[in-house]
Amino acid sequence: xxxxxxxxxxxxxSAPMDARESVWCLADRGIADDxxxxxxxxxxxxxVCQVTFVAGEALDEIRERFDIDLTDGRHRRNVELRGVDVxxxxxxxxxxxxxxxxxxxPRPPCAHVERVAAEEGVARAxxxxxxxxxxxxxxxxxxxVDDELMVLGPVFDGEGLVEAxxxxxD
Numbered sequence: 700x701x702x703x704x705x706x707x708x709x710x711x712x713s714a715p716m717d718a719r720e721s722v723w724c725l726a727d728r729g730i731a732d733d734x735x736x737x738x739x740x741x742x743x744x745x746x747v748c749q750v751t752f753v754a755g756e757a758l759d760e761i762r763e764r765f766d767i768d769l770t771d772g773r774h775r776r777n778v779e780l781r782g783v784d785v786x787x788x789x790x791x792x793x794x795x796x797x798x799x800x801x802x803x804x805p806r807p808p809c810a811h812v813e814r815v816a817a818e819e820g821v822a823r824a825x826x827x828x829x830x831x832x833x834x835x836x837x838x839x840x841x842x843x844v845d846d847e848l849m850v851l852g853p854v855f856d857g858e859g860l861v862e863a864x865x866x867x868x869d
Contacts, residue, residue, distance in 0.1 A: 701782040701848040703795060704755045707772040708733040716772030721843035724750065724798035724836045730777055751776040751806050752785045753831030761829060776806070776831045783848060785832045792851040797840025801854050806831045 707716040711734050722730045729736035729749035736749070753776035762768050778795070788802035807830045825831075 701780065703778060703842065703844050703846045703848070704781045705770075705772075705779040706842065706844055707775075707777050707779075709775075710734060710737065716775065718772060721796075721841055722777075724839045724842055726836050726839040728839075729836060730842075733777060735777075748803075748806060748833035749836050750778060750800065750834045751831055752778045752780055752788065752802075752834055753806075753829075754783065754785045755779045755781045757785075757829035757831070761825070765823070774825065774831075778842070780848060786828060788834070788850070789832055790854055792837065792854055794849045794851055796842040796846035797838075798836060798842050799838040799840075799851070800834040801837055803833045803835050806833050 706719040706722050708719055708722060708730055709716045710732065714734070722733070724730055725736060727749070733750075735747070735751075753774055758769050758774065758779065762770075780795075785802075786805065788800075789804065790802060792799060792801050794800075805828075807826065
C-alpha cells in the first residue's frame with residue numbers, strides 16, 4: 700500500500716524537524732506552519748519547494764548502506780511515503796489525504812542539510828535518487844500519517860501541446 704509513513708515540519712530553515720500526526724496543506728503555498736509556507740526556509744528565491752517528499756525505502760537504504768539513521772527527520776523532507784518511488788510522481792498529479800499535489804522536480808541534497816543534521820555523510824547518502832522530490836499543492840486539505848497515495852495522472856502541459864501542434868504544421 701502506498702501511504703504516508705511520517706510527517707515533518709520546521710518553523711524555519713535551521714530548526715529541528717517536528718514529527719506531526721497530521722498537517723494542513725494550503726493550495727499554492729505549502730504546509731501551514733512549515734518553513735516553506737512561512738517563507739523562513741533555507742533556500743534561494745529560485746529554489747522554492749512547497750512540500751518535499753521522500754521514500755521511506757530510501758531512508759532504509761541509507762541506514763543499511765551508510766549506517767546513518769535519518770528517521771528522526773534530519774533528512775529535512777516533509778512527507779515520508781512508503782510503497783512508492785517518489786520519482787515516479789514527477790510530472791504527475793497525485794492525492795494524499797484531502798490534498799492534491801503535482802510532482803515538480805527532484806530535491807537533491809545540499810550542504811545545508813548536512814550542517815543541520817550535524818553528521819558527516821548525510822548529503823552524500825541522500826544522493827543518487829534518495830533525496831526525494833518537490834511538489835506543489837494544487838488543492839489544499841488535511842494530510843495525515845497512514846493516508847493513502849493515489850496517482851491521478853500526468854500534469855497537463857499546455858505549452859508542450861502548443862509546441863507539438865506548431866511542429867506538426869511546420
